[in-house]
Amino acid sequence: MQFLKYAIIFCLVCAHSIFATETEKGGGILGDLFSVETDEAIYRKNIFAGATLFLLQGNTDEETLNILIGDVYEAEGYTFTAKVFGGYFVKNAMAVGARAGYSRTKLDIDYSILKDLADIAEHRQYVKNAFFIQPLLKNYLKVFDSKNLYFFNETSVSVEYAYGISQADDGEDLSKTRIRGWTFEFGINPGLSIMVLRNMAFETSVGLLGLSSTVMEIEENGETRSEFTYNIVNFTINLLALNFSLVTFF
Numbered sequence: 001m002q003f004l005k006y007a008i009i010f011c012l013v014c015a016h017s018i019f020a021t022e023t024e025k026g027g028g029i030l031g032d033l034f035s036v037e038t039d040e041a042i043y044r045k046n047i048f049a050g051a052t053l054f055l056l057q058g059n060t061d062e063e064t065l066n067i068l069i070g071d072v073y074e075a076e077g078y079t080f081t082a083k084v085f086g087g088y089f090v091k092n093a094m095a096v097g098a099r100a101g102y103s104r105t106k107l108d109i110d111y112s113i114l115k116d117l118a119d120i121a122e123h124r125q126y127v128k129n130a131f132f133i134q135p136l137l138k139n140y141l142k143v144f145d146s147k148n149l150y151f152f153n154e155t156s157v158s159v160e161y162a163y164g165i166s167q168a169d170d171g172e173d174l175s176k177t178r179i180r181g182w183t184f185e186f187g188i189n190p191g192l193s194i195m196v197l198r199n200m201a202f203e204t205s206v207g208l209l210g211l212s213s214t215v216m217e218i219e220e221n222g223e224t225r226s227e228f229t230y231n232i233v234n235f236t237i238n239l240l241a242l243n244f245s246l247v248t249f250f
Helices: 001-021 028-032
Strands: 048-057 064-067 072-092 094-113 121-140 147-171 176-197 200-205 209-220 224-234 245-249
Touching: 001 072, 072 121, 094 147, 121 176, 176 245
Parallel strands: none
Antiparallel strands: 048 072, 048 245, 064 072, 072 094, 094 121, 121 147, 147 176, 176 200, 176 209, 200 245, 209 224
């Protein structure tokens, strides 16, 4: 299984980081890190936790929306995501933890396309729910002699289960498509942590390396079934897709 490979990689990274001696230093910037003091948020035996909420909602007005290949008469939908996370500092500047979440997407649209060729007009509805859990290892780097600014790197492996249904009605026929799938991911996310209060930080990170495998099952009108698997390797930095969160330390 692809997930087993990602789990083994994650465990090896965790084991190497946790059992490496704190006195071990290398060259370059990692060899010149400042030591963590007892009153800092990233000191060993401290705990961090937080939660994030995301809502994107939209709808068209009363006028028809003209697009390149057709018209959208009416459309509305939303995407909602809720996540909670937490962890424990097993040693200075190093924490193990987990993130869990739920997301829901719903779309309702009336449209027509290719009027001069096929004249396709449909009312389509789509609903998707997804649940995920993500064990993680977080390493903070105290590059500056400051208790308010840290760099960090988060290594994680995640498992997501998603299911959804899409329904299309053209006035004559009604078709339904059910989708169920598992997604396994291994990722490395570097970032920056800024202490805005004594025990609260604003953190931002960006995906640097991602390995993803998805196994999906599709059912058409309760009769036809198909299954496919696809893998993605991503080594790009998208500065327009930053992650933001508030983290509490105690």
